[in-house]
Amino acid sequence: MKIAYISTYAPRQCGIATFAHDILSAISFNDQDKKIDQHVFALTDEGEIYDYPDDVVFSIAQHTLADYIKAAEYINQHQYDVCVLEHEYGIFGGKSGDFILSLIDNLDIPLVVNLHTVLKRPSVDERSILNRIAQRASKLVVMSQFAIELLTQVYKIKETKILLIPHGVPQFSVEHQDAKQKLNLSDRKVIMTFGFIGRSKGIDVAIKALPALVAKFPEVLYLVVGKTHPTTLKRTGEEYRHYLEELVEELNLQNNVRFVNLFVDIADLSLYLSACDIYITPYVNEAQITSGTLSFAVGAGAAVLSTPYWHAKEMLAEGRGVLFNFNDDKKLAHILLDLFSNPDKLDTVRQKAYLYGQELSWNKLGVRYINLFERVVLRQVEEDAVNQLKKIALYFPEFDLTHIKRLTNHVGILQHAKYATPNYHHGYCLDDNSRAMLLALMAYELYPSEELEGLISTYLNYVHYMQLDSGKFRNFMSFSNEFLDDEGTEDSFGRTIWSLGYLLKAAPFNSFYQMGKELFFNAVPHFKTMKSVRAVAYNIMGVTYYLEHQPNDKDVLAELSAMAHYIVSEYRQNSGENWQWFEKIISYDNALLPLSILRAGTILKDDVLIEVGMESFKFLDQLIFEKGYLSIIGNTKWYVEGAERSKFGQQPIEVSTVILLYDQTHKITQDEKYLTKMISSFQWFLGKNELHLSLYDPETKGCCDGLESHGVNRNQGAESTICFWISYMHVKRVLTALT
The missing domain is CATH 3.40.50.2000 (Glycogen Phosphorylase B;)
Structure with missing residues (x-):
C-alpha cells in the first residue's frame, strides 16, 4: 500500500x-x-x-x-x-x-x-x-x-x-522519579504546561494560582515549555510572553516558574512529561475540539487539571483528571493545594490517567x-468494480419476453424452434414449462403485469396436468396433446420441484400458492428415492426457496439435510487431491452442484456443506474461467478426469446456473471478484465467449441454442431463451440491489 x-x-x-x-x-x-x-x-x-x-x-x-x-x-x-x-x-x-x-x-x-x-x-x-x-x-x-x-x-x-x-501519545519509557533526576528536579513538586504560547492558552491564570500554593509548598516549580506560536509571533511578537514574565516578577515567583522557550522534540517532551506531577491546560474558552498536549499528559500518567473545554471534558471524565472553571485561578489554587496535601489522592488521579493513556499509545x-x-x-476497489458493472449493464438489452410468448400457447411452452419459429414436431416437456414458470415468477417480482399472471397460470397448469397420482410427473407431451412417456426423468422431477419451491415463495395469488403447495408436497415422498446427484440438487434448490418462505418447517429441513449430505457423500467418494468434484466426469449443468450445497449449507448453517460447496466451486471456477472469460464445459465431449475437455457444445443452461453460483459465493465471501465474474458470465450470451459471437438475437428477443465448432446454433428453443432471461433477471436483481 x-x-x-x-x-x-x-x-x-x-x-x-x-x-x-x-x-x-x-x-x-x-x-x-x-x-x-x-x-x-x-x-x-x-x-x-x-x-x-x-x-x-x-x-x-x-x-x-x-x-x-x-x-x-x-x-x-x-x-x-x-x-x-x-x-x-x-x-x-x-x-x-x-x-x-x-x-x-x-x-x-x-x-x-x-x-x-x-x-x-x-x-x-x-x-x-x-x-x-x-x-x-x-x-x-x-x-x-x-x-x-x-x-x-x-x-x-x-x-x-x-x-x-x-x-495518540508517544511511549513514555522513563519512570517518574528517574525523569525528575535527569532534569535535576528531584526535590521539586513539578507542575507543567507545554505547547505554543498565546493568550488563548490561559497560562497567566495558572501563574496567578501559584502564590497560595507556594506559601505552603515552596518547592513547587511550574514549567512552561514551548515557544510563542509562529503566527502570533509575526502578528504581536513576544508581547504575551513578556506579560507572563512581568507577572512572575510581580508575584515574586521567580523561583517557582521556569520558561523553557523551545519547540521540544518528542524525546525531550517525553522526559518533561514523565517528570511532572501535575499538568495544567488552563485554556480560556471551550472551543478546543482536540488537544494533543492534553492527550500526551494523560498518556504520561500526569494528574491533569484543566478548564472544561470540549476535549478535556471527555478525556478527564471518570476521575482521570480534575476540571476548574475558565479564568478561575482561585479554584485552581484550591485544587492544587488539595492534591499536593493528599498524596494518595494525587496518586489515584495519576494512576487512572496512566491506565487510560496506555490505550492511546501511537503504536496501538x-x-x-x-x-x-x-x-x-x-x-x-469494490465501488470501482460495482460502478464498472453498472456501466456494463447499460449495454444490456431491454427486458422483453416476445420470443417466450411466441413459443407459448394455451397448453404451455413448446420445447424447440426452427430458428425463431416454434417447432411443433417436438411438442412440450415438463423441464421447459417448469423453467418457464420460474422465469415468469422472477419477472413478476420486478415487472408485475396481468400478462405475466397469465403466463404463470399457463405453465402451472401444465405442471399440474403432468403430475401422476403417485406424486411423480410425466415429462413429454406431443403437439396433439398425447402423453409420450409413462414417467419422466429424475432431472425433470427435480427441475419441477425447483420451480414449485420458488412459487411457494413468490406466488402472486393465493390460488397459485395453494395449487403449488399441493403439487410440491405430493412429490416430497419421492425425494428419498432420487439417485442422480443433479436431480437431488434440483430438489435442494426448490426446497431452499420454500424454506425462505417457511424457515421453521422441521420436516422439510430434515429432507434438505438428508439430500445435501447425500451429495456430500458422493463428493467424498469421487473427489481427490486434484479432482474436487462429485463425479468422475464433469458433464452438464455443473454449477448446480456446488450451488445447491452452498444454498443448503447457508439455510442449515452447516459448515461441512459450506466447506464442500466452496472446495468444489473453486475447482470448477478454475476450469471455466482459466482463459479470463467464461468458457464452460462443452457437451461434444464432456470432461473426464485425466482426459481432454470439450471446447464446443456450450449451452445456455450451463451459464444460467454459473451466474447463480457466482452470486451465491459473493453472498458468502463478500468478495467482489465474484460479482465481476457473474457479470462476465452473463456477457457470454452477448459475445464474450469462445467465438466472440452473440447468442442473443435483438430482433426476435430469443437466445440461440449454443456454441458449436462451426459457429452459433441459430435455433432459438425454449431452454436457451428461458435460461437467457433467467440469467438476465438475476443479474438485474443483483445490480438493482447495489444502487
Missing part, C-alpha cells in the same frame, strides 16, 4: 507536523513486512525553507494555488492507494484555507481526513469547506465524541462517514490507522 499525506511536517514547528510524523512512525512500527510506502506532501509557510527529511516528496507553497493542483497530479500519476489529509483551516492558502479543495477535487484515489478543528459556530466559508471535504472523503477521523456530535448536528454529516480515533493506534486505510482502499 502506498500512502500520500497532505500536512505540515517536521522540521516545521507545528503541532500538526508532529501529529503527521507520529502517524508515519506508528504505521512504520506496525508494518513488519515493509509493505507500506509513506510519502508526505508538506505545506510550507510563506518565506520559509525547510530541510525536509526523505519522507517529503513534494512541497506545497501555502499561498500558491497551482502547487495544490500539481500535488494532486503527482499523486494520481505515482499510483498512490490512499491520500490522508491533516486538516486545519489555518495551514492552507485561500479564504479560510479553501485552496485545499482544489487538491482533493482533483484526486483519483480514496481520501481519509483527520479533522483537527471542528467549529461549533463556523462562518459560511468554514462550513462550506468542511462540507465539501466531507463529500469527497471516504472517511472523516475525529479525536473526540463531541466532534462527532458537531459534525452530525451542525454540519449534517452522516455518522457512518465518521470514525473516532483518539489522539497505528494498527487502527492501517486497518482504516486498508478498508477504504478495499471499499474503493
Whole structure:
C-alpha cells in the first residue's frame, strides 16, 4: 500500500507536523513486512525553507494555488492507494484555507481526513469547506465524541462517514522519579504546561494560582515549555510572553516558574512529561475540539487539571483528571493545594490517567490507522468494480419476453424452434414449462403485469396436468396433446420441484400458492428415492426457496439435510487431491452442484456443506474461467478426469446456473471478484465467449441454442431463451440491489 499525506511536517514547528510524523512512525512500527510506502506532501509557510527529511516528496507553497493542483497530479500519476489529509483551516492558502479543495477535487484515489478543528459556530466559508471535504472523503477521523456530535448536528454529516480515533501519545519509557533526576528536579513538586504560547492558552491564570500554593509548598516549580506560536509571533511578537514574565516578577515567583522557550522534540517532551506531577491546560474558552498536549499528559500518567473545554471534558471524565472553571485561578489554587496535601489522592488521579493513556499509545493506534486505510482502499476497489458493472449493464438489452410468448400457447411452452419459429414436431416437456414458470415468477417480482399472471397460470397448469397420482410427473407431451412417456426423468422431477419451491415463495395469488403447495408436497415422498446427484440438487434448490418462505418447517429441513449430505457423500467418494468434484466426469449443468450445497449449507448453517460447496466451486471456477472469460464445459465431449475437455457444445443452461453460483459465493465471501465474474458470465450470451459471437438475437428477443465448432446454433428453443432471461433477471436483481 502506498500512502500520500497532505500536512505540515517536521522540521516545521507545528503541532500538526508532529501529529503527521507520529502517524508515519506508528504505521512504520506496525508494518513488519515493509509493505507500506509513506510519502508526505508538506505545506510550507510563506518565506520559509525547510530541510525536509526523505519522507517529503513534494512541497506545497501555502499561498500558491497551482502547487495544490500539481500535488494532486503527482499523486494520481505515482499510483498512490490512499491520500490522508491533516486538516486545519489555518495551514492552507485561500479564504479560510479553501485552496485545499482544489487538491482533493482533483484526486483519483480514496481520501481519509483527520479533522483537527471542528467549529461549533463556523462562518459560511468554514462550513462550506468542511462540507465539501466531507463529500469527497471516504472517511472523516475525529479525536473526540463531541466532534462527532458537531459534525452530525451542525454540519449534517452522516455518522457512518465518521470514525473516532483518539489522539495518540508517544511511549513514555522513563519512570517518574528517574525523569525528575535527569532534569535535576528531584526535590521539586513539578507542575507543567507545554505547547505554543498565546493568550488563548490561559497560562497567566495558572501563574496567578501559584502564590497560595507556594506559601505552603515552596518547592513547587511550574514549567512552561514551548515557544510563542509562529503566527502570533509575526502578528504581536513576544508581547504575551513578556506579560507572563512581568507577572512572575510581580508575584515574586521567580523561583517557582521556569520558561523553557523551545519547540521540544518528542524525546525531550517525553522526559518533561514523565517528570511532572501535575499538568495544567488552563485554556480560556471551550472551543478546543482536540488537544494533543492534553492527550500526551494523560498518556504520561500526569494528574491533569484543566478548564472544561470540549476535549478535556471527555478525556478527564471518570476521575482521570480534575476540571476548574475558565479564568478561575482561585479554584485552581484550591485544587492544587488539595492534591499536593493528599498524596494518595494525587496518586489515584495519576494512576487512572496512566491506565487510560496506555490505550492511546501511537503504536496501538497505528494498527487502527492501517486497518482504516486498508478498508477504504478495499471499499474503493469494490465501488470501482460495482460502478464498472453498472456501466456494463447499460449495454444490456431491454427486458422483453416476445420470443417466450411466441413459443407459448394455451397448453404451455413448446420445447424447440426452427430458428425463431416454434417447432411443433417436438411438442412440450415438463423441464421447459417448469423453467418457464420460474422465469415468469422472477419477472413478476420486478415487472408485475396481468400478462405475466397469465403466463404463470399457463405453465402451472401444465405442471399440474403432468403430475401422476403417485406424486411423480410425466415429462413429454406431443403437439396433439398425447402423453409420450409413462414417467419422466429424475432431472425433470427435480427441475419441477425447483420451480414449485420458488412459487411457494413468490406466488402472486393465493390460488397459485395453494395449487403449488399441493403439487410440491405430493412429490416430497419421492425425494428419498432420487439417485442422480443433479436431480437431488434440483430438489435442494426448490426446497431452499420454500424454506425462505417457511424457515421453521422441521420436516422439510430434515429432507434438505438428508439430500445435501447425500451429495456430500458422493463428493467424498469421487473427489481427490486434484479432482474436487462429485463425479468422475464433469458433464452438464455443473454449477448446480456446488450451488445447491452452498444454498443448503447457508439455510442449515452447516459448515461441512459450506466447506464442500466452496472446495468444489473453486475447482470448477478454475476450469471455466482459466482463459479470463467464461468458457464452460462443452457437451461434444464432456470432461473426464485425466482426459481432454470439450471446447464446443456450450449451452445456455450451463451459464444460467454459473451466474447463480457466482452470486451465491459473493453472498458468502463478500468478495467482489465474484460479482465481476457473474457479470462476465452473463456477457457470454452477448459475445464474450469462445467465438466472440452473440447468442442473443435483438430482433426476435430469443437466445440461440449454443456454441458449436462451426459457429452459433441459430435455433432459438425454449431452454436457451428461458435460461437467457433467467440469467438476465438475476443479474438485474443483483445490480438493482447495489444502487
